Amino acid sequence: MREALIILAVILVLFALSAFRYRKQIKTIYGVWKALKEIRSGGFPNGPNSLGQEAESSKLARCMKCGSWHPESTMIRVGNGPMFCSAACFEKGAKQAA
Numbered sequence: 001m002r003e004a005l006i007i008l009a010v011i012l013v014l015f016a017l018s019a020f021r022y023r024k025q026i027k028t029i030y031g032v033w034k035a036l037k038e039i040r041s042g043g044f045p046n047g048p049n050s051l052g053q054e055a056e057s058s059k060l061a062r063c064m065k066c067g068s069w070h071p072e073s074t075m076i077r078v079g080n081g082p083m084f085c086s087a088a089c090f091e092k093g094a095k096q097a098a
């Protein structure tokens, strides 16, 4: 029984030493795990490595025709150029340009 306790203590010490040696890697893995947990729960991590996709799709853009502001994702876009809030504005803008 005594030997088993000594072996257990040695294993614990080795584990502690390796944990100390690889603390950076463990920290990284923990960070990734935490981020995954946050994403799974619906939220996005707010750290510097956070995904910018959500902010990108909710960015407001101005309609070239009527001048109203709408989320970029709901607008009609011509390449990298002008954006229109609706098909009607798009047609008016296209007619004007032609």
Ligand SMILES: [Zn+2]
Binding pocket: 063, 064, 065, 066, 067, 068, 084, 085, 086, 089
């Ligand atoms: Zn418009």
